[in-house]
Amino acid sequence: MSEEDRGLLQSKLILVGQYSAIADSQFGPATYRALTNFQAVRGDQPSGVLSSTALIDLHERASFMFAEMGMEIVEDARGQMSMLLPTALLSQTENTRRGMAYFDPSNSIRLETISKPYADESYESLYRSLSTENARRQITYKTFNASRFVVTGYRQGFPFYIYMSAAPQSSIGFSIEWDSQYDEVGGMLAVFMASHSYPLLATSQSPEAVQTPQGFTPTVPRVSYGTGFFVAENGVLVSNHHVIENCSAIDVPGYGAASVILSDADLDLAVLRLDDPHSHAVATLRTRDIELGEAVVSVGYPLATYLNSSLSVGTGIVSGETGLRGEQRWFTTNVGIQYGNSGGPLLDEYGQVIGVAVAKSDELYLLSSIGTVAPNVGFAIKTGPLLDFLSIFRLPDTKPSKEAIPVRASVEIARDFTVQIVCSTHAN
Template sequence: MHGRLGGLMAAVVLAVSPVAYARDFQAVPSAPITSIIDLSVAYNTETDLSFRRGLQIRLAWTGDYAGPFSGMIAAPTLRAIRDFQARNGMHADGVITEPMLQKLVAMSDDAQSGLQVTMVDDRATGERLAVPLGSVRDMGPTEVGNLWRSDDNGVEIESVRIADTGQTFDGLYAVLSDATNKRSVLGAQKAQDWFTVSGMEAGRHYFMRFSAQGADLRGFSVSYTDAYEDKLAPFVTVASNLFEPFVNEPSAPLVADARPNPFSSMLARRRNAADGEARYAMADKGRGGRASNLFELPSDSRGQTPVYDNMQAIAPQPGTPAFDMAGSGFVIAKGWLLTNAHVVRGCKKVEVGNKMMASDVTIDEAHDLALIHVAAELGKPLTISVGKPRLGEDVLALGFPLRSILADSLNVTRGNVSSLLGLMNDPRYLQISAPVQPGNSGGPLVDLAGRVVGVVTAKLDAVAVADATGDIPQSINFAIRPDTVSTFLRDHHIAFEAADPKAALESVPDATAKVKDAVYPVVCVD
């Protein structure tokens, strides 16, 4: 076992005292909402890394932050600070004061009190994972890892290792992220080498995280009843961030040689079953005689309506964040929208448009792209340009920037393709002059024929450049190129439509009218 978690949790106090920190930041003016970059730069340059990581961990314990504990203060952390301030009757400006810091320390301490969260080295799987030893007892090994359970069966935590079984990372994600007639999937995120899935089953909340290193798949699951939600929901965010899947070698084989592998059997049962009954990957009922239901297979519904479809109308309405750091997205195929990975990274849930909740989110961190699946009627999919845009070509950036400040309707700006390469000659990006703001990320960049020629992604950090050169850059923004987008969509088996290269150019209003119904705001909600 390791004490790293305790050290991280203490960092927000130990790195600098609350009084000293508040005094230092009183020198930073109470920044208006339009000064997001200024405030982010101030945090990242005037405080040390241990403080910033500790801040993110404590905001996770209060339920305000669900992103990575990177120590980089960007839009998600700023939003979490503002949400915490708004919920506690403070001025939601994102500037930490002494009273706010003291309140945060007290509330985060209270949130984890009694849990006794400890980093545990699991010999069975070789993982290092956070376990609330104040709430659960070590029940010993299972077929695929180790089990911890509370005395009242209200909490179960299981480590899992799958190796040399024929199971693949993509195959496991496909199984676990598919809702069944007994298990809903309320959140699913997939990156290149990890994924998370969460939802409800048999009245219990569940969360799973898996990582891959070649054919070696390691992960953990958490399941808990409503009685534990207040304590365990923040714990899940912390445990997911601190999970270290490949720190040790496992001490034993995955499954005894004489016994069938449950995950291989799981896939076979999925292919062959036709009775529509629930089938479980974990056949062993384990201690207490109750079968694990975290790995239930999707049943062969044969026309039945998936549970998640039925849940759309009765799902609780998402809360309105104190500071809306929404991005944008656009329809790329039936039921699918495309956006940036950084728009949805760390979101517990994703809302599209008028309260449509995402049923699946797939993230590609390497290319900063993400797919969002929505089980609802969307606008007509946009078409992707098959060729590179021309240097100097007129382009339109569509999206929903600064929705907490500007109008919440679609915003359109016009510019040109300034360069066919990004920063430092990066071939994945275009440089554009169309003005963009926070919230434009993930929106389409289209030409005057309505063809998608890029995905709006970033703008040059004017503050950093001004500090370095003494000059403020203007209209230097970036979009992901269409060939990168096409490759990403093909890799994820999305049947998109290639644009007609001979389509006629139109006026700006006509080109806008042609594509506007396919563009939606994308918002993280708790």
């Protein structure tokens, strides 16, 4: 890879929370750990070499985070620094003695730019004073060289990160501090900004002048998530049509790329097949209809951005024999259906699939139209329409259990045939 591409790869790994060092284009143990950690998150073999599918996934996840944060190039004249700033998060500003402060409306995460002339304090002296512990400040990490230094720790119990660079006439950099609600974001943001912040006086001449990293597309999220489950051998799986609609590439983490072989927008069902079939478990589809009040277990990958693509489980009952506006092919459940659950299986007390998660109630519509909401109202496609849709496929002849099993046992069964689906789009 070129030096530029190596730096970009490290920047993407920072944005997905896997790389905690400044992007310097130098590959070493920290980069290798970040790569293998990202592969582990995806369910891939941790080799340190990303497949083309994994590279696409990394790009899409990083671009999504870049867009969510509202990253924009900001030239801070008071702080004498040019930087990529998360303007959607740090939307408030105020002047400080040495630069500018950028913070969220609750002031729970705060970044301050710093420009300190050498006439006031030398670069080396500033490092010594900022890296010395006292009653208010505990230091957890520090590193220093002739061009920059980093100090991290806790100030009155709150995490902080300080990055300073040695400019011709001043020490220039920033400090960022956050409370517990930003624990996952604060450290990532600090390292990303340290990788893409430079003294303003360098930006007119220096090849290191800050710019939007090539390959990021901050205007539109370029990835979406759903759930699916295997229904036949040779990598055949089911999901919703709306999960795979308009996808330019589909990835099943842990299994690789997949292609759509059958889809129906009216039913909102789709059949996919792995491009490179792996061995896998297969779901048992129940043939008899649902029963009002029977127990339901949902399994899927909701809210992937926030839950780190973890398998999640919900329990409830069949609360209605039809779906939205009396849709006969659906049933209603009080299991919470969230974004990312779509296409996932709902199981009965025997571990059989009795439905495909498809939608949740539109709470904003309900609030505006009738003045209330309906929490934990979700909808699923019944297995009758699903079996009709799958009639052209050779489904395995499986014998369902005749005895009810614990929820944990159902989840362990479903874990082996339930997968996440990552849909990549390339629209600008």
